[in-house]
Amino acid sequence: MGVVAPNAIGLGPFTKAIQDGLSGIRFLPEMESLKFACQVGGVPPITDDILSKYFSDLTLKQLQAHGIRFGCIAGIDAWQDAGLSYPVEKEELPNWDAGCIFGAGMSGMSVIRSGIYKVDEGKVKRLGSSLIQQTMPSGVSAHLSGILGLGNQVTTNASACSTGTEAIVLGLDRIRQNKAKIMLCGSCDSYGPYVWGGFDSMRVLCRKYNHEPAAASRPMSESAAGFVPGSGAGALVLEELDHALERGATIYAEIIGGYTNSGGHRQGGTMTAPNPIGIQRCIKGALSDADIQAEEIDAISGHLTSTMGDVLEVKNWSEALGRKGSNFPKINALKSMIGHCLSAAGAIESVAAILQLHQDFLHPSINCEDLHPEIAEIIDPDCIPRQQISIPLNIVAKSSFGFGDVNSILVFKSYK
Amino acid sequence: MQEKEIIEKLTAVIKTYVEDKGVLEGITPETHLVNDLNINSAHLVDIILDTEEAFDIEIDDESAEQMLTVKAAVDIVSSKLSA
Numbered sequence: 001m002g003v004v005a006p007n008a009i010g011l012g013p014f015t016k017a018i019q020d021g022l023s024g025i026r027f028l029p030e031m032e033s034l035k036f037a038c039q040v041g042g043v044p045p046i047t048d049d050i051l052s053k054y055f056s057d058l059t060l061k062q063l064q065a066h067g068i069r070f071g072c073i074a075g076i077d078a079w080q081d082a083g084l085s086y087p088v089e090k091e092e093l094p095n096w097d098a099g100c101i102f103g104a105g106m107s108g109m110s111v112i113r114s115g116i117y118k119v120d121e122g123k124v125k126r127l128g129s130s131l132i133q134q135t136m137p138s139g140v141s142a143h144l145s146g147i148l149g150l151g152n153q154v155t156t157n158a159s160a161c162s163t164g165t166e167a168i169v170l171g172l173d174r175i176r177q178n179k180a181k182i183m184l185c186g187s188c189d190s191y192g193p194y195v196w197g198g199f200d201s202m203r204v205l206c207r208k209y210n211h212e213p214a215a216a217s218r219p220m221s222e223s224a225a226g227f228v229p230g231s232g233a234g235a236l237v238l239e240e241l242d243h244a245l246e247r248g249a250t251i252y253a254e255i256i257g258g259y260t261n262s263g264g265h266r267q268g269g270t271m272t273a274p275n276p277i278g279i280q281r282c283i284k285g286a287l288s289d290a291d292i293q294a295e296e297i298d299a300i301s302g303h304l305t306s307t308m309g310d311v312l313e314v315k316n317w318s319e320a321l322g323r324k325g326s327n328f329p330k331i332n333a334l335k336s337m338i339g340h341c342l343s344a345a346g347a348i349e350s351v352a353a354i355l356q357l358h359q360d361f362l363h364p365s366i367n368c369e370d371l372h373p374e375i376a377e378i379i380d381p382d383c384i385p386r387q388q389i390s391i392p393l394n395i396v397a398k399s400s401f402g403f404g405d406v407n408s409i410l411v412f413k414s415y416k
Numbered sequence: 417m418q419e420k421e422i423i424e425k426l427t428a429v430i431k432t433y434v435e436d437k438g439v440l441e442g443i444t445p446e447t448h449l450v451n452d453l454n455i456n457s458a459h460l461v462d463i464i465l466d467t468e469e470a471f472d473i474e475i476d477d478e479s480a481e482q483m484l485t486v487k488a489a490v491d492i493v494s495s496k497l498s499a
Contacts, residue, residue, distance in 0.1 A: 058433060062462075128465055129458040 001252065002077025002186075002235040003351045004070040006042030006338045009050065010077065015355050017337070018363040019388045023214035024338045025228055034193050038205035040213040042230030042339035043191045044070060062130040063143070067107025070233035070344070071140035071188030072147060075102065078184060078235035079148055083249050086148070094151030099180045100141045101170045102235070103163035103187030104156050105343030108135040109194045140188055152180040160402030161303070162260075163187045164234060164346025169258035169408055171238045181243045186235030186347040195342075196229040202272075205229060206306065217340075218367040219304035219333035220314070220375055220384060227305040230339030234347030236354070252358045256395075257290025257411040259283075262404070269405040274309070276316050279407050283320035283399070286409035292395060294321035297329045297411075299362060299391075301353035301398045304333035305340050311374045313399070318378050326380040330391070332365040346400035350410060357396045357414050362389050422471075422493050426486070429466045433459045445487035460484075473497060 001011060006024025008017035017024070024042045031039040046069070051060060054073050063069060080086045084098075111134045118126050133139055138156035145154040153174060159166045164187030171183035189195070199205050206226035209216035217228040244251055261282045263275025287294060300317060304310050314331070318324045334349045335341075341348055356362055362385045371381050398410045427443065433455045434440055440453070449455045449463070464480045467473075467489070473496040475483070483489045 056435060058435060061432065062459075126465055129461045 001081055001237070001351045001354065002074035003348055004044045004046070004074045004232045005341070005348050006044055006230050006232060009044055009046065009073070011081065011355070014351070015359070018334065018352055018355070019361065021364040021366045021388065022337060023366065024230070025213040025216050027210065027213050031193060032210070036193065036197070036200045037203070037207035038196075038200050038226070038229070039210040040206070040216045040228055041191060041196065042228065042232070042341065044232045063134060065108035065111050065134040065139060065190065066231070067104060067188045067190035067233070068134060068140045068143055070231070071102055071104070071107065071186065071235070072143050074186055074188070074233035074235035075100070075144045075184055076147060078186070078237050081250070082237035082239070083247065084237070088147070088149040092149055094149050095182070096151040097181040098148070098150050098184070099152030099174065099182070100144050100150050100154045100184040101167045101174070102141040102144060102156055102185065103158060103167040103343055103347070104137055104140050105158070105160070105163065105189040106195045107140055107188055107190050109190050110192065111135055113194055144184060148184070150184070152183070158343065159406045159408070160404055161340065161342055161345055162400040162402035162406050162408040163343040164348065165350060165398060165400035165408035165410055166260050167347065168236060168238065168255070168350055168410055169260050172255050172258050175238055175240050181240045183238045184235060185238055186233060187344050188233035189231050189341055189343040191229070191231035195231075199229060204307065215367055217306045217336050219302070219306045219336050219365060220310045220372055221368045222370045222372045224306040224310060224372070227307055227335070228339035230335075230341035230345075232338070232341050232344045232348055234344060234349070234351045236347070236350060251415045253354045253412045254415045255410060256292070256413045257286050258409065259285035259289050260406070260408045261285060262406045265405050271405070272403055274312070274401050274405055274407065276312065278405060279313070279316040279401065280320040282407040282409050283317065286397065286411050290411040292411065294323060296395050297321065297397050298393045299330040299332070299356070299396045301349055301396060302331050302333050303399045303401045305335055311372055313401070314375050314378055324378055326382065328379040328383045330362055330383055330385060331379070332362055332385055334363070336366040336368065346398070346408065349400070350398050353396050353398045354412055357393045357412055360390060360392050362391055364388050417497055419490065419494065422490055423486070425470050426467065426489055426493065429463060429470055430455070432466070433463055443486060445485070445490070447486045449484055467493065471497060
C-alpha cells in the first residue's frame with residue numbers, strides 16, 4: 001500500500017499520524033486573499049526532496065499536475081511495498097497480468113488553468129507535448145502504467161467522492177473474473193482554489209474554524225459545520241491470493257466483498273444528497289457479496305464528512321445492519337484528521353482501514369467531543385473511539401458516497 | 417552569435433529532454449535526437465518551443481520538421497538569427 005495524505009506521506013508516518021490523531025488541516029492564506037469563506041484545507045507536505053526520489057528532472061518538468069504526482073508516489077510506494085520489482089526498466093516486457101484502475105477527480109486543474117490562458121492569448125502553439133497527458137482524466141493511470149510497465153487493463157474511474165472505493169471494487173471484480181493477477185488500485189485528487197471554489201460557493205465547506213484549522217473537520221459532532229477540503233492519494237496492490245502466496249507477498253488483508261450502486265436521484269436522492277434506500281441496498285449488497293452476516297462487522301470506516309450527512313449515514317448503517325445502541329459496530333472518521341480528500345478519499349481511507357485491521361487498533365475520531373444528539377439516539381457513544389484503542393479486528397467495512405448519488409462499499413477481512 | 421555559442425545554448429535545451437545524460441558525452445553534429453539521444457519523439461515539439469524561447473526566434477513548420485540532428489538544429493537557428 002502507499003499513501004500521500006495531508007497529515008503524513010508513506011505508510012510508517014501515516015500509521016503513526018492516525019494513531020496519534022494528528023490533524024493535517026492548515027490555514028491557507030491564498031484562500032483568504034481570494035475571499036473564500038473556507039480558508040482551511042488539507043495539502044500533503046510534499047517536498048522537493050521527496051519529489052526527486054520518485055521523478056527525474058524531465059518528468060517533473062513535464063508533470064506539474066499535483067494530483068497525478070500524488071497518485072504516482074502512492075502507486076510506486078504500493079508497488080514496492082508489495083515486494084514487486086522497482087524500478088522497472090524500459091527494456092523489460094510489459095507485465096501482461098498486472099493492470100491499474102486509478103481514479104481521479106480534478107487532478108490536473110492547475111495545468112488546465114495555464115493552458116486556458118495560453119489558448120486565450122492566441123498561443124495554442126506553445127501548449128507543448130505535456131498538456132494532454134496531464135489533463136486527460138486517465139492521466140494518472142497512464143503515467144503509472146508507463147512507470148511500472150503494466151500490460152493489463154489500465155484505466156481511470158470517476159465517481160466523485162466515491163471514486164477511490166469504487167476503483168478498488170472494480171479491481172476486485174477484474175481479478176475475480178480471472179482477467180488479471182495483480183491490479184494496482186487507488187485514487188488521487190488535487191488541491192487549491194480552482195478545485196475547491198465550487199464547493200465554497202455551494203456553502204458546503206466549513207467556514208467557522210478558519211482560525212482553528214485542526215478543529216475544523218468534526219465528523220459526527222453537533223458542531224460540525226461543513227466539510228474541510230483535502231487532497232492526496234492512496235494506492236493498494238490487489239492480488240489473486242494464490243499468486244500472492246506463491247511469491248511470498250505481505251498480505252495486509254483479504255478483500256472479501258464490494259458493491260457499487262446509485263440511488264438514481266430518487267426517493268430523496270438528488271445530485272448532492274443520497275437516496276437512503278440506495279445506500280442501504282449498497283451496504284446489503286456488500287455484505288451479500290462478502291457472504292457475511294451483519295453481526296460480523298467489527299468496525300466501520302465511515303464516509304462521514306463533517307456535515308449533516310453524518311447523521312443520515314449512521315442511520316442508514318444502523319437500519320441496513322439491524323444493529324443499534326451498544327450492539328452497533330465501532331465507527332470512526334479519518335476525515336476528522338485529513339479533511340475530505342474528494343476523489344482521493346476512498347483510497348486513502350481504505351489504506352487507513354486496512355492498517356487498523358492489520359495492526360488491531362482503531363484511530364481516534366477527533367473533534368467529536370460533542371457527539372451529535374441524533375447520532376447518540378441511534379448508537380452508543382462508546383462506539384466512536386475518541387482516543388486510539390487496541391482492539392482485535394476481523395472484519396472492517398469502508399463506505400464512500402459521492403455527488404451524483406453514487407455509493408461504494410468494501411469489506412476487508414483480516415488474513416491469518 | 418557565434419556557432420559555438422549557438423551549440424552551447426542548443427545543447428542546454430536538448431539536455432533537458434535526455435533521460436540518460438551519459439549519451440550526451442559523444443555528441444557530434446551528426447547526432448540524431450531521437451535515434452542517438454533516445455529523446456521521446458513527442459518531446460521534439462517541446463525542444464522546438466524551448467529553442468524559440470532561448471534564441472527569441474520563430475521556427476516555421478517546415479524547419480521544425482527538419483530539426484532532427486544537432487547540425488540541422490544549429491543551421492536552422494543560425495539562418496533564423498541572420499534573417
